[in-house]
Amino acid sequence: MSLGSESYQLLSKIATNDQHGENSPYFDGWKAYEKNPFHPRKNPQGVIQMGLAENQLCFDLIEEWIKNNPKASICTPEGVCKFRDIANFQDYHGLPEFTSAMAKFMSKVRGGRVRFDPNRILMSGGATGANELIMFCLADPGDAFLVPTPYYPGFVRDLCWRTKVQLIPVHCDSSNNFKITREALEVAYKKAQENNINVKGLIITNPSNPLGTTLDKETLKSLITFINEKTIHLVCDEIYAATVFTSPSYVSVSEVVQEMKCNLDLIHVIYSLSKDLGFPGFRVGIVYSYNDQVVNCGRKMSSFGLVSSQTQYMLASMLSDEKFVDKFLLESSRRLLKRHDKFTKGLEEVEISRFPSNAGLFCWMNLKKLLKEETIEEELKLWHVIINEVKLNVSPGSSFNCSEVGWFRVCFANIDDETVEIALQRIRAFVGKETKKKIEVKRWQPNLSLSFTSTRFDENVLSPHNHIIISPHSPLVRAT
């Protein structure tokens, strides 16, 4: 419409640029899923969603706790007497019982090897909000943060969009298991300086998304040494900390700074309950900073994204139940390990290699040998085949800015066992180890449907509102 270009000037630059990240070809997989979503009974030939890093394995434990703890809610008969206090509470320090419980939980996730000070805990709008908040505190428009590749695609939106900070990739590749080397850091840093770009810090994700690996202590120490020498910040996104399911055991930056001489003013941790507990809807983003000024300023900024007091209150209760937390963390790890093993065994059977991992809700799969040429175009071509023919939505490595082609991230914790089986069958068929007859997707047996949360699928697939939403399950509609 003629108002188009007028509109263009009417709005801000931020509103009209692409830095929200949603126009990448990455979106195609979502469209395919949306048009044809898998359902065990209603649409068994549909696209299986394996591009969403969600943790749905332990809701039964949570539901049991909820049933046994009615006082955790301000809406139960047992808890409603607290309603007005909680509904009225908007203090940006947060409910004291909430910050205490979070501090305790974060400590338990790290095996009790670190203690966290509740007064350093800041809230924000999910990890999305937390990532943005820390940038607003540490960097000016035009400043840069180094980020090892491959990395979470949403970082562009979270760290750069409204802050106008830029990201400088630090390339890692499989030749040394995607290790973040001192050399790679120095190269990236030097290049930035030569281009007169002011590097304010380094952001790492540990455990890594998409690799699913944890950093070893030596690497962490070398990172800390690096940022210390340059007097730049280290932001550690630890939102997958409790998804570690096998050795090596997790080493958090908080642990390492206890053992080293380090300028603590440079150290900041991002946390969330979206992955570890499977609560992305509750928007619990946390910034934990060792820098007093950042805590002070960040706390004022948290007004833009405080956690709902209703949710703070419930989580305060749940996370301070030590028995429950211990049991949950143990069981969650166990189930993740089991699911991971089931899936990776299946891949092994068709000789699909994947990056050995000990954490995360996904698997970093190597399909290089299936590429005609080692180019991004071929990777995207293969990806479209996987979506349209194999009917699996996985995420191509290029969307994570991976410097090597052929890698794909496959999420395995957001579906049930039967769906994993079907996905593996489809993969097997695709890779050609099955007999060369038509791909026969096993018919869904009626008694298996009881274990499947069909209500959720009905809501997502069949409800009339679906047509309004273009891609309700796109990774950017969620923060993924």
Place this chain on the structure above:
Amino acid sequence: MSLENKNHQLLSKIATNDKHGENSPYFDGWKAYESNPFHPTKNPQGVIQMGLAENQLCFDLIEEWIRNNPKASICTPEGVNEFRHIANFQDYHGLPEFRNAVANFMSKVRGGRVRFDPDRILMSGGATGANELIMFCLADPGDAFLVPSPYYPAFVRDLCWRTGVQLIPVQCHSSNNFKITREALEEAHKKAQEENINVKGLIITNPSNPLGTTLEKDTLKSIVSFINENNIHLVCDEIYSGTVFNTPTYVSVAEVIQEMEECKKDLIHIIYSLSKDMGLPGFRVGLVYSYNDEVVNCGRKMSSFGLVSSQTQHFLAAMLSDDIFVDKFLEESSRRLRERREFFTKGLEKVNITCLPSNAGLFFWMNLRGLLKEKTFEGEMKLWRLIINEVKLNVSPGSAFNCSEPGWYRVCFANMDHETVEIALRRIRAFVNGREKGKTVEIKRWKSNLRLSFSSRRFDENVMSPHMMSPHSPMPHSPLVRAT
């Protein structure tokens, strides 16, 4: 310490400037309250908090609804089967039932005279987040928005701090009841243009904070014409729309543009929240409603930074779509607000203190110009300190709202119970009448049976719990700690 300078450069400019707004002298009232907070039994001589625009008059209605509607919660036996679906839901479109319920509620607040499209509703982190979000969509750093004074102090933080936008006040005066005149708008706009400042829009608060008045239709129409002619945006903060308790009837911008065909709808945006109308500031329900498709599109992506907790969306979807409850709530809330305001202002009339006539809001705009020794802002601040330290009431001085005339004070009346209102009135009367030497202010002893009507547990928590006095939370009840 030597590291501080280094720290100063270590952090961003945003982190080290003052635009969060918390260093104003306005804070002194809070410190006084914090160090000596009123409690009916434990500290009857303490400072009464009248600087917080909270709505605590109708919690009983909400609590009753909750007891009767267990399915609204994902934590009750009746509702827990929805837990996993809700906990997992992070779609920035929001729960459809939530958006529908909010659209329905907003329409009812406007007497059904307007319909809202649920697809134009965006979420953000409270009104605080909503204000910031709309700025990020409409203006670049350095751009300006006109804002009629007096205005909400935290607009500086919400609209300017991280966005880099600047505010240009449009002065309004008591001589014509603080009306927003065409002349004042034109003058402010012209001045900005002369200084090469790019004005992107005008933001109004209707009903007004701190005035408590609603704009009449003609004024709204003239404002809409003004922004239309100048091709700038109009952002209408309507977060007090459900607190209208008297005539004139509320007219929302949404109503006016239905009647003005020539108005470019792409310029019209509404900010809403449930913090004031329903008294739920803790739930962080901020909403942006835009008639501009691009803004909806972009704003929706931005809402990822401050979505409403799905647990809260689910709960409110149930409550706000209960038409019978909503109708009853809105009516009763108005009634109680009107009653409360009348009781207060009648009490003030007895000592010849007048207030700006108002029909909305959780506060009134009190005129103490007659009590100023000097008719200056210093005089206003002096009187204010007296009110805090001797009368022991925390009210908000007009200068904090950028008022162009000294002597006005905002007094909140909906965040306390009836007995406390009486005590506050008594103190004011004593202050105005008295100042007689030797006459001490007699504060009626708290009758033990009155305690039952008083939510003492809440006061216990707020007054006695250790966190309030902790060095790490010096201002737990400051207006900026809350969004007020």
